[in-house]
Amino acid sequence: MDFPSELIQFLKKAERVSVLTGAGVSQESGLRTFRDAQAGLWAQYRPEDLASPEAFARDPKLVWDWYAWRREAVKGVRPNAGHYALVEMENRIPTFTLITQNVDGLHRFAGSRNVLELHGNILRVRCADCGTFTEVWGDDSESVPRCETCGGMLRPDVVWFGEALPRAELEAAVSATREAQIFFSIGTSGVVQPAAALAHAARNKGSIVIEINAEPTPLTPKTDFAFHGRSGEILPELVKAVWG
Numbered sequence: 088m089d090f091p092s093e094l095i096q097f098l099k100k101a102e103r104v105s106v107l108t109g110a111g112v113s114q115e116s117g118l119r120t121f122r123d124a125q126a127g128l129w130a131q132y133r134p135e136d137l138a139s140p141e142a143f144a145r146d147p148k149l150v151w152d153w154y155a156w157r158r159e160a161v162k163g164v165r166p167n168a169g170h171y172a173l174v175e176m177e178n179r180i181p182t183f184t185l186i187t188q189n190v191d192g193l194h195r196f197a198g199s200r201n202v203l204e205l206h207g208n209i210l211r212v213r214c215a216d217c218g219t220f221t222e223v224w225g226d227d228s229e230s231v232p233r234c235e236t237c238g239g240m241l242r243p244d245v246v247w248f249g250e251a252l253p254r255a256e257l258e259a260a261v262s263a264t265r266e267a268q269i270f271f272s273i274g275t276s277g278v279v280q281p282a283a284a285l286a287h288a289a290r291n292k293g294s295i296v297i298e299i300n301a302e303p304t305p306l307t308p309k310t311d312f313a314f315h316g317r318s319g320e321i322l323p324e325l326v327k328a329v330w331g
Contacts, residue, residue, distance in 0.1 A: 088321065090328050094312050097269060097295055098329045103182040105260075105267035105294075106173060107285055109275025111301055113189050115319045116164045139248045143215065147240055151231045154243040158209055166197035169273070172322035174198040179330050184263035188275060188282050190245050203256045203263070205282055207245035215242045252281065260285060270294045273318050277306035286310075 098104075110120045132153070136142060143150045174197050177183040185202045187194055190209040194202050212232075213220045216239025224232040224241055231240045246252055260282075264270060270289035277283050277298075286306050290296050298306055298313040299321050307313045314321050 088314070088324050090325060091312065094295075094297070095329050098325075101180055101269050103267050104176070104180045104269045104271070105184045105186060105263045105285075105289070106176075106271040106273060107275060107282060108173075108185065108187045108189060108194070108273045109279075109282075110189060111274025112167075112169055112187075112318055113164075113191050113193055114274070115169060115317055116167045116193060118161065118164045118191060118193075135248060138245075140250065143242060143247075147231045147242075151242070154209065154245075161191045161209055164191070164193070166193045167319040169317075169319035169322045170194060170197035170199070172319075172326045175326050175330070176322075177201065179326075182266075184260070184267075186260045186263065186282070186285065188279065203260050205246070205252050205256055205260060207243070207253070209243055209245055211244035212241045213244045214239045216240070220244060257281070261288065264289045264294075265292050267292075267294050269297065271297045271299065272304075272306055272310075273299045273322070275300065275304075277304040 114120055137150050137153050170193055173185060173194065177185065177199060183201060185194055185199050187202060187204055188206050190204065190206050192208050192210050211220060211222055212224060214234035214237060217234060217237040219234055219236045221235070221241070233239065234241055264285045265288065267289055270286060272286045275282070277286065286296055287309070290309055295312070296310045298304065298310045299318045300315060301317065302315055303313070
């Protein structure tokens with residue numbers, strides 16, 4: 088792919104870059120998107136009916152089992168070339184922040200270090216009562232595992248419908264966006280708020296905004312550069328064009 092020489096020069100000189108990634112990046116690793124993930128036993132449920140505090144209160148075991156099934160699906164996939172290209176970009180740029188809407192942990196698996204997980208991480212759980220985090224829990228198939236600190240039920244460490252994004256991550260994402268010289272929007276529809284507002288905030292602050300997505304989005308007309316195709320192909324080519 089031929090990239091504009093202007094873009095290559097911008098990236099070579101950039102000292103502060105922020106990146107927002109969405110489901111499209113994980114999809115290229117073979118992971119189904121949230122709303123496309125239902126199969127087998129779970130096909131009778133809408134994801135929206137399981138991913139909420141109300142659903143957990145109504146039937147905690149059902150929700151726990153659904154997330155256990157989804158965790159197994161995540162464990163079966165690996166980062167793709169796009170994930171690794173972002174790691175290489177982080178190694179080349181002094182201040183690099185990766186903001187992701189994905190909960191699969193694939194960016195960290197690939198080696199990205201400065202990652203802000205806006206929607207949490209499906210591989211972690213926390214207590215629904217006291218909020219204590221843990222990555223280890225008992226595997227009792229008959230009931231929802233309990234918190235060792237207070238005895239409350241454990242739940243996935245993900246943001247459910249009706250819940251606010253984790254404040255620290257959101258504030259850090261907004262700060263990194265405002266300071267970025269270049270802002271990438273990769274594999275995201277650009278419509279899920281508040282993450283979708285980040286690209287517009289970057290643009291308003293004078294950042295160069297670059298979109299890489301399978302197809303055009305509402306953000307496309309407002310970008311400085313837009314590339315439509317697989318991020319797992321475009322990103323490695325871009326990194327090679329800039330840094331050789």
